[in-house]
Amino acid sequence: MRWLPAVLLALCFQPALAQFDKSAWPTNTPTPLLEAVDMQGKVWSKAELLGHTVVLNFWATWCAPCKEELPTLQTLHDISDSSTLVLSVNVREPALRVARYVQATGLTFPVMLDSKGELAKRWGVTVFPTTVLIAPDGQARWRVMGDVDWSGRDAQTWLTQLAQVPRLQAPASAPKR
Numbered sequence: 001m002r003w004l005p006a007v008l009l010a011l012c013f014q015p016a017l018a019q020f021d022k023s024a025w026p027t028n029t030p031t032p033l034l035e036a037v038d039m040q041g042k043v044w045s046k047a048e049l050l051g052h053t054v055v056l057n058f059w060a061t062w063c064a065p066c067k068e069e070l071p072t073l074q075t076l077h078d079i080s081d082s083s084t085l086v087l088s089v090n091v092r093e094p095a096l097r098v099a100r101y102v103q104a105t106g107l108t109f110p111v112m113l114d115s116k117g118e119l120a121k122r123w124g125v126t127v128f129p130t131t132v133l134i135a136p137d138g139q140a141r142w143r144v145m146g147d148v149d150w151s152g153r154d155a156q157t158w159l160t161q162l163a164q165v166p167r168l169q170a171p172a173s174a175p176k177r
Helices: 003-012 064-079 095-105 118-122 153-163
Strands: 020-024 053-059 084-091 111-114 130-134 140-146
Touching (some): 064 095, 111 118
16 A cells, blocks of 8 residues: 555646537527627628638636647647638736737637626636637537547547538529510
8 A cells, every 4th residue: 555645646647638518509599699799990890701600719817727738729820721720718807918818828819808797698608718619600509618638639620521511602682675
């Protein structure tokens, strides 16, 4: 039994593994509208998202798992082609605090502010971080609660599968006579 304290000590110093719960977007729940302006003044709407695989992440600066996850979202943003969008929504924090955090951590993907928590409520977010994966057809397909290594193999598999969903075609206009 002399080894027991050493084993317990070793377990205490193991790196924490990402803890998340990935579930399908509820089939009877329509994809909410995303109408927000990011910190650089760009307007994001459903039209901006169509044709892209979208990783929409909800977070806060006080959230330790969010702080673990955000660098991997930055890596995903850096390595992705133009067909994948990494967007984030900071929930219920002052703009100045968020701006300082974004600058200090070097985040370059779009960050939208949800100062009243209205977007989070619309998207059913109750846990931080929560990420919604949206297919190129504009429909939310997956909700991931908890932190994920977005530069890892599992996330890359999810995004590859999501990218294969066909984009909705815009209705053809009637021919002129």
